[in-house]
Amino acid sequence: DSGVTQTPKHLITATGQRVTLRCSPRSGDLSVYWYQQSLDQGLQFLIQYYNGEERAKGNILERFSAQQFPDLHSELNLSSLELGDSALYFCASSSKLAGGRETQYFGPGTRLLVL
Amino acid sequence: GQSLEQPSEVTAVEGAIVQINCTYQTSGFYGLSWYQQHDGGAPTFLSYNGLDGLEETGRFSSFLSRSDSYGYLLLQELQMKDSASYFCAVRDQRDSNYQLIWGAGTKLIIKP
Numbered sequence: 589d590s591g592v593t594q595t596p597k598h599l600i601t602a603t604g605q606r607v608t609l610r611c612s613p614r615s616g617d618l619s620v621y622w623y624q625q626s627l628d629q630g631l632q633f634l635i636q637y638y639n640g641e642e643r644a645k646g647n648i649l650e651r652f653s654a655q656q657f658p659d660l661h662s663e664l665n666l667s668s669l670e671l672g673d674s675a676l677y678f679c680a681s682s683s684k685l686a687g688g689r690e691t692q693y694f695g696p697g698t699r700l701l702v703l
Numbered sequence: 704g705q706s707l708e709q710p711s712e713v714t715a716v717e718g719a720i721v722q723i724n725c726t727y728q729t730s731g732f733y734g735l736s737w738y739q740q741h742d743g744g745a746p747t748f749l750s751y752n753g754l755d756g757l758e759e760t761g762r763f764s765s766f767l768s769r770s771d772s773y774g775y776l777l778l779q780e781l782q783m784k785d786s787a788s789y790f791c792a793v794r795d796q797r798d799s800n801y802q803l804i805w806g807a808g809t810k811l812i813i814k815p
Contacts, residue, residue: 614759629807631790644800691748694747695745
């Protein structure tokens with residue numbers, strides 16, 4: 589158990605809909621990362637927050653948005669869903685912001701299926 | 704651009720030794736990490752190399768050569784439970800932010 593929690597575990601929805609994925613980082617971790625992993629693919633970095641502020645953006649679509657709240661939990665919002673958005677969405681947390689050794693702790697993921 | 708290359712699949716026999724290579728091309732370099740991911744599971748941290756040389760953690764070792772932009776993960780005394788995907792990731796800096804740049808992953812298949 590990494591200490592990172594994600595809800596829901598599974599989500600089935602229809603094209604055009606909007607969903608919200610939730611992540612609670614490990615106690616004390618200020619950084620939250622969101623990743624997308626399509627079937628048999630690598631991890632695609634979406635976005636990073638640190639202590640409530642957006643710090644880095646990866647390949648995140650304009651239909652997707654995220655935020656980190658004062659209690660440090662984070663939400664990833666996916667709207668106007670398309671079939672290709674079906675994937676595993678991971679949240680990870682770490683205690684570091686700067687360079688050097690950093691371990692990211694991953695949550696169990698949310699499996700999204702868009703029909 | 705930034706890229707990491709690692710083999711898509713490696714096959715080995717139980718009890719043997721296997722090496723998974725990773726070459727990287729990034730604008731900056733602040734360390735190479737390795738993560739393991741079992742099917743349907745979450746990635747878990749295995750090792751980190753910030754300086755050249757070998758880091759050993761039990762049956763797993765990781766090596767880095769910064770001059771060659773190259774690293775590898777060495778798994779010894781392979782067990783069936785080591786069947787998983789292995790990702791290398793380089794810590795790079797973009798603007799004032801540090802990011803992990805991920806390889807596409809190597810699927811390790813272990814045969815009895």
